[in-house]
Amino acid sequence: MSDQDKVDTARAARLFDVRRVIGGLFTVYGVIVTILGIFDSRAEIDKAGGVRINLWIGLGMLALGLLFLLWQWVRPAEPPEPSDIPAGDHVRE
Numbered sequence: 001m002s003d004q005d006k007v008d009t010a011r012a013a014r015l016f017d018v019r020r021v022i023g024g025l026f027t028v029y030g031v032i033v034t035i036l037g038i039f040d041s042r043a044e045i046d047k048a049g050g051v052r053i054n055l056w057i058g059l060g061m062l063a064l065g066l067l068f069l070l071w072q073w074v075r076p077a078e079p080p081e082p083s084d085i086p087a088g089d090h091v092r093e
Contacts, residue, residue, distance in 0.1 A: 026065030034058030
């Protein structure tokens with residue numbers, strides 16, 4: 001396997017890391033729900049028992065999403081070793 005193939009495999013492993021997808025979705029939804037929670041009406045707050053539930057859940061989602069993205073950045077995915085791939089899955093040239 002050439003050096004370029006190793007770089008491409010590592011890039012693909014990082015690109016399709018599920019932590020990036022989950023972290024991105026939680027971050028985006030966390031921002032949206034947090035903004036909604038900041039502008040909650042008095043009726044919405046009273047309906048939730050006096051708690052600004054959208055604000056707290058949005059901040060929690062935002063924190064979780066950023067934690068996933070930080071985890072993916074600190075410990076990037078390693079590509080599988082060629083010996084770990086079943087024989088039928090190799091690309092034939």
